[in-house]
Amino acid sequence: MIRSLSSGSLSGKGIWDRRKTLMWWSIGMALYVVLNVAFFPSLQEETFSDVFESVPEAMLAAFGIQDIAALSTGVGYVNSQLYDGFGTILVAAWAVAIGATTLASEEDSKTMDMLMSLPLSRPRVVLEKWIAMVVLMIALCGVIFVALLASNPIWELDLSLGGMAWVNVGLALLSVMFGTLALAVSAVTGKKGLAIGVSGGLMALFFLLYGLGSVVDILESVRGVSPFYWYLNSVPLAGTVSWLGLGGMAVVSAMLLLVAVWGFNRRDVGV
Amino acid sequence: MSAIVETRELTKFYGATRGVENLNLVIQPGQVFGFLGPNGAGKSTTFRLLMDFIRPTSGTARVFGLDVRDNSLEIRTRTGFMPGDFALYPRMTGHQIIEFFSAMRRVDAASEARVLAERLDLDLGVTVRNYSTGNRQKLGLVQAFMHKPELLMLDEPTGGLDPIIQQEFYGMVAEAVRDGATVFLSSHVLPEVERIADQVAIIRDGALVRVDEVGAFKREATRVLSFTFAKPVDENEFTNLDGVSDVRTEGNRLVITSSGPIDPIVKAAARHEVIDLDANEGELEDVFLAFYEQEQ
Ligand SMILES: Nc1ncnc2c1ncn2[C@@H]1O[C@H](COP(=O)(O)OP(=O)(O)O)[C@@H](O)[C@H]1O
Ligand SMILES: [Mg+2]
Numbered sequence: 292m293i294r295s296l297s298s299g300s301l302s303g304k305g306i307w308d309r310r311k312t313l314m315w316w317s318i319g320m321a322l323y324v325v326l327n328v329a330f331f332p333s334l335q336e337e338t339f340s341d342v343f344e345s346v347p348e349a350m351l352a353a354f355g356i357q358d359i360a361a362l363s364t365g366v367g368y369v370n371s372q373l374y375d376g377f378g379t380i381l382v383a384a385w386a387v388a389i390g391a392t393t394l395a396s397e398e399d400s401k402t403m404d405m406l407m408s409l410p411l412s413r414p415r416v417v418l419e420k421w422i423a424m425v426v427l428m429i430a431l432c433g434v435i436f437v438a439l440l441a442s443n444p445i446w447e448l449d450l451s452l453g454g455m456a457w458v459n460v461g462l463a464l465l466s467v468m469f470g471t472l473a474l475a476v477s478a479v480t481g482k483k484g485l486a487i488g489v490s491g492g493l494m495a496l497f498f499l500l501y502g503l504g505s506v507v508d509i510l511e512s513v514r515g516v517s518p519f520y521w522y523l524n525s526v527p528l529a530g531t532v533s534w535l536g537l538g539g540m541a542v543v544s545a546m547l548l549l550v551a552v553w554g555f556n557r558r559d560v561g562v
Numbered sequence: 563m564s565a566i567v568e569t570r571e572l573t574k575f576y577g578a579t580r581g582v583e584n585l586n587l588v589i590q591p592g593q594v595f596g597f598l599g600p601n602g603a604g605k606s607t608t609f610r611l612l613m614d615f616i617r618p619t620s621g622t623a624r625v626f627g628l629d630v631r632d633n634s635l636e637i638r639t640r641t642g643f644m645p646g647d648f649a650l651y652p653r654m655t656g657h658q659i660i661e662f663f664s665a666m667r668r669v670d671a672a673s674e675a676r677v678l679a680e681r682l683d684l685d686l687g688v689t690v691r692n693y694s695t696g697n698r699q700k701l702g703l704v705q706a707f708m709h710k711p712e713l714l715m716l717d718e719p720t721g722g723l724d725p726i727i728q729q730e731f732y733g734m735v736a737e738a739v740r741d742g743a744t745v746f747l748s749s750h751v752l753p754e755v756e757r758i759a760d761q762v763a764i765i766r767d768g769a770l771v772r773v774d775e776v777g778a779f780k781r782e783a784t785r786v787l788s789f790t791f792a793k794p795v796d797e798n799e800f801t802n803l804d805g806v807s808d809v810r811t812e813g814n815r816l817v818i819t820s821s822g823p824i825d826p827i828v829k830a831a832a833r834h835e836v837i838d839l840d841a842n843e844g845e846l847e848d849v850f851l852a853f854y855e856q857e858q
Contacts, residue, residue, distance in 0.1 A: 404645035
């Protein structure tokens with residue numbers, strides 16, 4: 292069964308090839324969750340305004356902390372440490388790495404000619420590689436969900452099951468969206484460096500726009516274009532789902548996937 | 563029966579760099595077609611156009627009578643290809659590569675692959691990363707032959723193989739052709755093409771220089787004949803014969819270099835008492851070098 296996963300399909304191979312990377316990401320992210328939430332009770336005992344008094348508001352916002360008072364609740368605290376913060380960036384970064392390299396690395400390492408000599412259409416190659424990325428993202432977000440689920444009673448975070456589930460659904464969608472953007476750039480151009488640059492750059496830009504938009508007036512009106520806004524502004528961790536936000540990420544992902552298929556189908560491969 | 567491979571004015575430019583230009587190639591069913599040309603001539607470009615990895619700048623190409631772009635999947639199903647410059651997944655074993663490729667082709671080629679690997683003296687249990695260049699080449703051949711394709715396209719297949727394995731490869735080609743396959747293979751050196759090809763196309767600077775049967779090239783090959791006579795003979799009796807380019811005498815010995823018919827030389831020699839005759843086989847290499855070096 293496991294053997295046939297590794298060699299029975301191109302997407303299966305894409306997952307199997309990254310099984311060790313997935314294991315390390317899973318361990319890393321689970322630790323990241325646990326180590327962060329473990330500070331929750333101790334932080335509760337201090338007064339947040341003392342800790343953050345001297346830090347400018349915009350700086351805090353950029354790091355995902357928009358409301359100091361909210362840090363005393365489980366939702367506010369976990370959001371600031373994980374979902375509004377670098378946890379999301381880390382997960383999406385892996386998606387970008389996969390998306391950017393999954394085609395281009397085969398071209399660079401010259402395995403692409405062999406792969407393309409098999410009777411697999413180009414759209415199918417793109418689609419199967421994309422599916423592998425999606426499955427890996429779902430797996431990693433699932434691990435994060437479980438880590439949070441386990442931490443919830445231990446550190447009395449008081450998170451709802453629905454909130455923990457929805458925020459990770461959103462995380463998987465956001466990561467897939469940026470990963471698909473990287474896939475599209477590399478499919479169209481064949482350049483993984485460019486794919487990482489464009490996707491990583493846009494991700495950083497949107498992340499800052501969402502964070503700073505809450506405190507910088509001139510950014511307030513354009514904050515809505517940031518996918519981080521679609522994902523987080525409704526506070527999914529509190530169980531309030533924005534269908535528009537989730538749908539927006541799904542639609543953009545689908546459009547980027549079409550661009551990837553189109554781009555890879557039209558160009559010379561392995562040149 | 564229609565051609566297996568047919569290109570019309572097939573042209574590929576990489577930006578300003580010429581890959582191939584106005585290539586008209588016809589390969590008939592059952593042929594072993596040798597594609598011969600120096601590095602950079604456009605051989606790999608041609609194969610990659612036929613496999614639809616790259617798209618022509620102009621012109622058309624058909625394989626099995628099918629358009630290489632519109633019907634690429636069917637063409638690839640019916641073709642075994644070994645790229646000129648390729649790598650295989652380094653962390654997979656030979657067995658896993660065969661298993662994966664078979665699954666992608668939806669064929670059960672495992673037993674045939676084992677037979678081929680044995681013939682080529684290749685251990686499929688080894689991880690690709692640990693294969694030598696020659697062994698990687700062998701695995702490339704195994705995957706091309708294992709599903710018994712109607713067309714084999716092999717881009718410089720014998721480069722890293724030792725002579726015994728090369729013989730085995732020639733056997734595999736002969737058997738494939740006997741079973742009805744057509745073989746299109748390239749090389750930048752002559753002997754491997756000369757040995758098995760029926761038809762040879764010489765490509766240089768992206769254009770076909772000449773397409774002919776191997777026999778036709780062989781007939782033009784320069785031969786060196788050396789006679790030992792009972793007593794010295796006059797070299798002038800030989801210098802004006804058709805195709806003779808050089809005549810030398812050394813006591814009773816006479817050495818003739820000729821690319822012409824052999825008969826007049828033998829008849830002229832027969833007028834004298836011949837004690838010994840030594841004729842080396844035609845050096846086809848010279849014929850090809852003549853093409854390679856044109857305009858250089
Ligand atoms: N990807 C590429 N980009 C630019 N030029 C290329 C590329 N591939 C081949 N060429 C050029 O096209 C010509 C033909 O190359 P190629 O088909 O590889 O020749 P061969 O296989 O006969 O050695 C050469 O001049 C080569 O430099
Ligand atoms: Mg080549």
